[in-house]
Amino acid sequence: MEITSARFKKVASQKLADPKVQAALANAKGRFVVARARAIKDLDNFEEIRQAAADVRDHCLANLDQYLEEWERKATAAGTIVHWVESAAEMTRVVLEIARSNEVRKVIKSKSMLGEETGMNEYLERGGIDVRETDLGEYIIQQANEHPSHIIAPATHKSKDDIADLFAQKHQRPRLDDITKLTHEAREILRPHFLDADMGITGANFLVAETGSTMIVTNEGNGRMTTTMPRVHVAISSIEKCIPTLEDVSLIMRLLARSATGQSISNYISMTTGPRRQGDSDGPEQFHVIIVDIGRTRVLGSDLRPALRCIRCGACMNHCPVYQNIGGHAYGWVYPGPIGSVLTPAYVGLEKALDLPNAATMCNQCGVACPVKIPLPDLMRKLREKQTQLKLSPASQRAGMGAWAWLASRPFLYGLATKVAVRLGKLAGGKESMLHRLPFAGREWTRGRDLPAPRGRTFREIYAARKKN
Amino acid sequence: MAARENILSRIRAANASLQTGDGAQSTASRLAGHPRGPLPTMGWDPLQRFIDCSIAAASTLDRVDKREGVPVAVARYLSENGLPMRGVCWPEFADLDWSGAGLEMQARSANGDDKVGVTGSFCALAETGTLLLLSGEQQHATTSLLPETHVAVVSKKRVVVCMEDAWDLLRKEVGHLPRQVNFVSGPSRTADIEMTLVYGAHGPFRVHIIITDE
Numbered sequence: 217m218e219i220t221s222a223r224f225k226k227v228a229s230q231k232l233a234d235p236k237v238q239a240a241l242a243n244a245k246g247r248f249v250v251a252r253a254r255a256i257k258d259l260d261n262f263e264e265i266r267q268a269a270a271d272v273r274d275h276c277l278a279n280l281d282q283y284l285e286e287w288e289r290k291a292t293a294a295g296t297i298v299h300w301v302e303s304a305a306e307m308t309r310v311v312l313e314i315a316r317s318n319e320v321r322k323v324i325k326s327k328s329m330l331g332e333e334t335g336m337n338e339y340l341e342r343g344g345i346d347v348r349e350t351d352l353g354e355y356i357i358q359q360a361n362e363h364p365s366h367i368i369a370p371a372t373h374k375s376k377d378d379i380a381d382l383f384a385q386k387h388q389r390p391r392l393d394d395i396t397k398l399t400h401e402a403r404e405i406l407r408p409h410f411l412d413a414d415m416g417i418t419g420a421n422f423l424v425a426e427t428g429s430t431m432i433v434t435n436e437g438n439g440r441m442t443t444t445m446p447r448v449h450v451a452i453s454s455i456e457k458c459i460p461t462l463e464d465v466s467l468i469m470r471l472l473a474r475s476a477t478g479q480s481i482s483n484y485i486s487m488t489t490g491p492r493r494q495g496d497s498d499g500p501e502q503f504h505v506i507i508v509d510i511g512r513t514r515v516l517g518s519d520l521r522p523a524l525r526c527i528r529c530g531a532c533m534n535h536c537p538v539y540q541n542i543g544g545h546a547y548g549w550v551y552p553g554p555i556g557s558v559l560t561p562a563y564v565g566l567e568k569a570l571d572l573p574n575a576a577t578m579c580n581q582c583g584v585a586c587p588v589k590i591p592l593p594d595l596m597r598k599l600r601e602k603q604t605q606l607k608l609s610p611a612s613q614r615a616g617m618g619a620w621a622w623l624a625s626r627p628f629l630y631g632l633a634t635k636v637a638v639r640l641g642k643l644a645g646g647k648e649s650m651l652h653r654l655p656f657a658g659r660e661w662t663r664g665r666d667l668p669a670p671r672g673r674t675f676r677e678i679y680a681a682r683k684k685n
Numbered sequence: 686m687a688a689r690e691n692i693l694s695r696i697r698a699a700n701a702s703l704q705t706g707d708g709a710q711s712t713a714s715r716l717a718g719h720p721r722g723p724l725p726t727m728g729w730d731p732l733q734r735f736i737d738c739s740i741a742a743a744s745t746l747d748r749v750d751k752r753e754g755v756p757v758a759v760a761r762y763l764s765e766n767g768l769p770m771r772g773v774c775w776p777e778f779a780d781l782d783w784s785g786a787g788l789e790m791q792a793r794s795a796n797g798d799d800k801v802g803v804t805g806s807f808c809a810l811a812e813t814g815t816l817l818l819l820s821g822e823q824q825h826a827t828t829s830l831l832p833e834t835h836v837a838v839v840s841k842k843r844v845v846v847c848m849e850d851a852w853d854l855l856r857k858e859v860g861h862l863p864r865q866v867n868f869v870s871g872p873s874r875t876a877d878i879e880m881t882l883v884y885g886a887h888g889p890f891r892v893h894i895i896i897t898d899e
Contacts, residue, residue: 272722
């Protein structure tokens with residue numbers, strides 16, 4: 217997928233001023249946060265389970281080579297054809313080769329963020345393959361020729377009216393005005409494609425080393441369709457999705473749906489081990505799994521490593537005050553919100569996503585909500601440091617921070633400078649005691665709001681005076 | 686296979702530099718012993734919990750004494766809801782007296798036109814109101830997927846406490862995983878339009894669970 221994170225500020229401003237986007241975000245925000253809060257109360261030892269899940273994910277990463285090899289042994293024994301690829305280009309090429317060698321014309325697809333990362337749909341379509349997204353949200357944005365704005369609710373930025381217009385135009389049917397009817401129309405349109413597609417493509421929520429299985433979680437049942445109806449099934453998975461045992465699946469399942477939608481469990485959890493067995497009445501004749509690196513090993517060896525624990529629930533973005541106000545598109549790549557602000561620079565390059573690690577208030581709502589305890593604010597801070605070290609941040613910003621650091625490490629001078637500044641500030645505030653315009657970098661800040669003027673004495677002055685009394 | 690070796694060696698290099706590897710012994714013992722993680726307190730009665738959670742997951746329930754009572758219960762459910770009185774079932778129910786209950790039931794896998802599918806289940810999870818269905822020669826995956834109405838028969842004795850218990854039962858009774866293991870918790874659903882919940886996204890609109898007391 218093309219990366220547009222460099223336009224973060226511009227797009228964020230547009231989204232803030234777009235009443236449709238604001239209405240959709242306001243609707244989503246409350247529901248996700250409230251639903252999760254309710255759902256985790258169901259577990260009397262939520263924090264213990266959360267810690268255990270973080271530990272399991274760390275253990276997987278620490279022994280990833282062994283678990284991947286074990287997974288491959290078991291998968292191969294069950295008849296799965298395993299491919300390993302290093303880059304997005306290689307991955308999409310392998311998928312197209314599998315499609316071509318099986319004379320595939322139509323593909324049905326269940327949602328995959330890795331598919332988005334690699335631009336797989338576009339590549340297959342250029343190769344003459346008809347690709348149908350089947351998750352309702354993904355179907356909507358495929359029809360609208362847009363990108364997902366949320367990892368589990370891809371069309372959350374679109375209103376019912378938008379979708380009604382879109383469906384009327386694309387389906388060439390009378391315009392519907394009811395969410396249930398719109399959903400069922402999509403079901404009706406997609407059903408024949410499920411029945412006559414030649415190949416199904418899914419992602420993998422997890423690879424289970426113990427059994428050589430791939431696992432996907434859906435609510436709609438499109439994942440079951442995609443893994444059962446076509447004669448060829450291809451699952452794409454990045455390396456860090458590997459977990460040791462079925463018990464580890466159970467542990468993580470207690471957290472995933474609760475953190476994502478507030479359900480105690482997702483509707484369908486499908487564990488696939490190999491292709492159709494002898495005597496089976498259904499299932500694909502061929503099952504391919506493509507194991508993908510695309511930047512993961514680089515992150516594994518870096519200080520951003522904890523980000524690889526991610527189980528893709530979306531809780532961090534649902535709880536992020538920045539995401540809640542600008543939505544997912546401003547982030548400019550596949551993963552929005554706090555996890556996106558870490559993964560986008562990590563996977564596509566820090567220089568292409570300079571604003572993302574800075575688009576955070578460091579409030580740690582994301583860190584608290586994360587079911588596998590990824591310290592997201594710490595990771596964003598590390599990326600900020602790196603921007604400064606590599607001189608990627610704007611020179612004026614670095615000069616400003618440098619001047620501040622020089623001053624702050626000289627207490628006498630710092631005290632003197634702040635004394636002067638607060639007195640000037642008081643003067644500038646005038647009768648109403650408000651600053652309407654700040655100089656330098658502060659100008660952006662006062663563009664949309666006033667700053668209450670200082671009262672004339674610094675904290676240190678007041679503190680010293682109190683101590684004396 | 687250059688990619689495979691490159692990826693594995695990069696993983697090893699990344700982990701070696703951080704000295705985090707637990708060693709082959711710990712991975713082997715984890716795989717062999719598959720230890721359970723911490724469980725929430727589960728002080729409830731499993732059958733009652735299964736019923737409560739199934740309802741919470743938008744399934745409906747009925748109880749019969751013996752499996753011979755299933756056709757009458759299915760017929761009652763279908764007629765009360767104005768649903769077609771014909772469909773497909775798993776071969777394990779081919780011997781039941783369907784026509785005596787006024788139903789036309791064929792023991793074959795479902796196609797896109799079948800409106801009602803009757804399946805058994807390997808077991809059921811009390812913790813979340815979940816059915817566990819295995820794919821196989823006699824367990825057509827399509828029967829619980831393509832029809833608009835899925836009726837699942839569960840024996841009271843097969844209600845286990847949690848997913849971990851189901852894995853143990855699978856290891857003990859089957860020994861390996863079939864092509865597909867499906868956990869099903871209520872009818873298919875989506876909330877992809879304005880976060881409004883709608884049933885019947887791609888799978889069944891309704892799931893009706895019949896618990897047999899034998």
